[in-house]
Amino acid sequence: ETGVTQTPRHLVMGMTNKKSLKCEQHLGHNAMYWYKQSAKKPLELMFVYSLEERVENNSVPSRFSPECPNSSHLFLHLHTLQPEDSALYLCASSLGLAGADTQYFGPGTRLTVL
Amino acid sequence: AQSVTQLGSHVSVSEGALVLLRCNYSSSVPPYLFWYVQYPNQGLQLLLKYTTGATLVKGINGFEAEFKKSETSFHLTKPSAHMSDAAEYFCAVAMEYGNKLVFGAGTILRVKS
Numbered sequence: 008e009t010g011v012t013q014t015p016r017h018l019v020m021g022m023t024n025k026k027s028l029k030c031e032q033h034l035g036h037n038a039m040y041w042y043k044q045s046a047k048k049p050l051e052l053m054f055v056y057s058l059e060e061r062v063e064n065n066s067v068p069s070r071f072s073p074e075c076p077n078s079s080h081l082f083l084h085l086h087t088l089q090p091e092d093s094a095l096y097l098c099a100s101s102l103g104l105a106g107a108d109t110q111y112f113g114p115g116t117r118l119t120v121l
Numbered sequence: 122a123q124s125v126t127q128l129g130s131h132v133s134v135s136e137g138a139l140v141l142l143r144c145n146y147s148s149s150v151p152p153y154l155f156w157y158v159q160y161p162n163q164g165l166q167l168l169l170k171y172t173t174g175a176t177l178v179k180g181i182n183g184f185e186a187e188f189k190k191s192e193t194s195f196h197l198t199k200p201s202a203h204m205s206d207a208a209e210y211f212c213a214v215a216m217e218y219g220n221k222l223v224f225g226a227g228t229i230l231r232v233k234s
Contacts, residue, residue, distance in 0.1 A: 047226075048226075049226050050224040105218060106152070107172040107215075109167055112164035114164045
């Protein structure tokens with residue numbers, strides 16, 4: 008595997024379920040990100056991790072819980088979601104947090120909340 | 122706060138025609154500028170980026186963009202559109218540190234045969 012991978016690619020869950028999204032980067036990067044992409048809205052940054060420490064939580068509801076056990080893996084734990092949380096969730100990684108550092112994106116997880 | 126405006130949510134061009142996708146940003150300090158492309162059911166792929174130096178930046182697939190500080194613009198162009206260019210294009214900016222990318226709303230490019 009190369010680049011940034013995400014699993015699962017598609018997920019359907021009920022509002023009472025608990026599920027997790029997984030992201031893995033094979034680029035040797037130190038920073039990882041979660042974004043939410045909803046229809047007709049700009050991409051929204053959710054969380055930023057640098058060297059496994061969370062450095063940004065962009066006013067995300069507590070029903071989304073990120074976890075970064077090491078610099079290669081990032082999880083997004085989901086519980087008691089709402090239908091408006093249905094979206095494409097994108098993971099990205101970059102070498103560091105410098106503004107010039109390119110973010111490389113995974114293919115995303117298409118989440119549908121029933 | 123930073124903002125990015127992409128003029129035109131949909132742009133339609135004929136195959137072989139010039140592609141011009143517009144991007145303006147709000148910043149008093151020159152930021153770092155990016156163009157990403159997203160094909161259906163895929164993530165974002167970097168087309169090109171401007172950090173410092175030459176203001177005309179060349180990217181993949183024949184695309185290029187010019188940073189114009191006086192106009193706070195970073196428009197994306199390609200001399201001749203190909204059917205495979207049909208996708209959604211996002212302009213984004215980032216400041217010196219923190220790497221918080223702020224994205225525009227995106228422009229869907231349609232290429233007609």
